[in-house]
Amino acid sequence: MSQRKFLKKVSKALEDEATRDFGLAMAGKPSSYRSAPYAVAASPDQAKLARKATGLPQPAFALAIGASPATVRSWEQGQKRPDGVASKLLRLLARKPELIRDLKKDSLGEHLAR
Numbered sequence: 001m002s003q004r005k006f007l008k009k010v011s012k013a014l015e016d017e018a019t020r021d022f023g024l025a026m027a028g029k030p031s032s033y034r035s036a037p038y039a040v041a042a043s044p045d046q047a048k049l050a051r052k053a054t055g056l057p058q059p060a061f062a063l064a065i066g067a068s069p070a071t072v073r074s075w076e077q078g079q080k081r082p083d084g085v086a087s088k089l090l091r092l093l094a095r096k097p098e099l100i101r102d103l104k105k106d107s108l109g110e111h112l113a114r
Helices: 003-026 044-054 058-065 069-076 084-095 097-113
Strands: none
Touching (some): 044 058, 044 069, 044 084, 044 097, 084 097
16 A cells, blocks of 8 residues: 555544544533533523622623623623533532622732733
């Protein structure tokens, strides 16, 4: 087998494997593409529940979590879905709204340092 044919065959095999793994990852199943399933994005109701549990208006909540007010608004209206880390943060704040105090301190310190 020529080197060119060999490289083409190997390239095709790698591409097929990557396609299969990507499909598994997108289905939320472990694969070599991604070692853990994707986090499930928080729903608009979960986003609103987290913010309301903290007692903050959208602009203050956005500042505390490091997002823009437009982003928080779009999550709550269902126009956008928060990514994995943001979804986990929203779920955590819904369960433990008192944690927003620590986030506000960090955000205020960063904001004042600018």
